[in-house]
Amino acid sequence: IAQCIASHGGNWLESRMSRMAGQFAGILRVAVPAEGYDELVEGLQGLSSHGIRVLLAESGIEPVCNWKPIHLDLVGNDRPGIVRDITRLLAEHGVNLESLSTEVRPAPMSSEPLFHADALLAVPLTLSLDTLRERLEDLADDLMVELVLDAS
Structure with missing residues (x-):
């Protein structure tokens, strides 16, 4: 995942990851230049050929802290x-x-x-x-x- 992000000009900003019951899961936030976005999405989705399931979602604006x-x-x-x-x-x-x-x-x-x-x-x-x-x-x-x- 890190190689894919880096090779598409992305920057790994933050993450939470854990291994439990023989499975590994994580959530991470990445910044990528607009011109590299589509290629990064395609690259991350292509990781399924390595048995890595990736769910992508665009982050929104952080709400006001109340x-x-x-x-x-x-x-x-x-x-x-x-x-x-x-x-x-x-x-x-x-x-x-x-x-x-x-x-x-x-x-x-x-x-x-x-x-x-x-x-x-x-x-x-x-x-x-x-x-x-x-x-x-x-x-x-x-x-x-x-x-x-x-x-x-």
Whole structure:
């Protein structure tokens, strides 16, 4: 991918990539001169012959920042639906996920599966952190989840 971008005059600006369960996925942002755009698109789509699937989308203008970044650290007993319940509550309050990393690993003493999540939230400027904290803590009591919100 990097070779293809460079050979078409593109500039790799930023990326997030990860390997999980034998698969590799990434998202990246590239700048390319207008005259090289079509050739770059063709080159990236041609990577399918090497088993690389590429989905292309043009980036838009970044919206005005009307949110504050908040770090969420979550640990609790694993169970089906835990991510759904947390994200539903966040969405109900207009909170977006900027990044999310999750894993399940055994608890130190009992070896019971513990769910761990680390997220960067985009919290609306109009939403009180106390209100968000209260709602999450109410949900955490139901889920046996510990939450830590820190202004980043």
